[in-house]
Amino acid sequence: MNILEKITARKKEEVAFAKSQVPIKQLEYYRHYNEKAPSFCEHILRPGSTGIIAEFKRKSPSKGNINAEAKVEAIVPGYEKAGVAGISVLTDLDFFGGCNNDLTRARDLVKLPIIRKEFIIDPYQIYEAKAIGASAILLIGAILEKSQALELAALANTLGMEVLFEIHDEDELKLLNSYVQMVGINNRNLKTFSVDLNQSIKLASQLPKGMIPIAESGISSPDDYQLLKESGFKGFLMGEYFMKQENPAEACISFCKTIKSYVA
Secondary structure, X not given: OXXXXXXXXXXXXXXXXXXXXXXXXXXXXXXXXXOOOOOHHHHHHOOOOOOEEEEEOOEEOOOEEOOOOOOHHHHHHHHHHHOOOEEEEEOOOOOOOOOHHHHXXXXXXXXXXXXXXXXXXXXXXXXXXXXXXXXXXXXXXHHOOHHHHHHHXXXXXXXXXXXXXXXXXXXXXXXXXXXOOEEXXXXXXXXXOOEOOHHHHHHHOOOOOOOEEEEXXXXXXXXXXXXXXHOOOOEEEEXXXXXXXXXXXXXXXXXXXXXXXXXX
């Protein structure tokens, strides 16, 4: 199995266990479940927005440990101070070192929209995302059938969350549906984990009208940001670049100051 298949197989086990421990009815009593979450689309498109979605993650399958001992409270408030448009929090434990409580802690610390970065394959995970405080969910085209993508995106919207739908090639464009607000074009091949920035640029022009284009993975300099912005991207998901620094929050603040001249 490639790494994506391994993650998906493990996720099926995790979801089955979670369902047996905390039924959906119980999730509905979580304190964030009935809260109105801030909108990613509004924050990304507002005048003067950097469009940056700053990510909190401790490790990845391609890089191993990035910042293994990172604490949400030491980093996420600094991201907000930097002026980012939103926050992304990895909640996968085995492969990315995250957990649901990371997102809930972030929700309590900042007023920005937060996306649950997860390998979502089951409606249960959508209810879970709402319960832990997410504003939006990530759906990954490479692991979903068209009917699954429609069901999961529709449920997210019904629960008051936006959808960032991640694609990697032209074939996955057919998975998009009217419940998707943002389309993330991943520069990283999830099967080989190689990075190609031009992947985003090639696919951006083919997106349905009205969907916000988000560039994902491999953005490692202000020049990368400027190139992608000039190519029509409105959002820029950045994690590793910040998290690998000794002080991720300060790195984010510095980066946002540097790109200020690029922000319309």
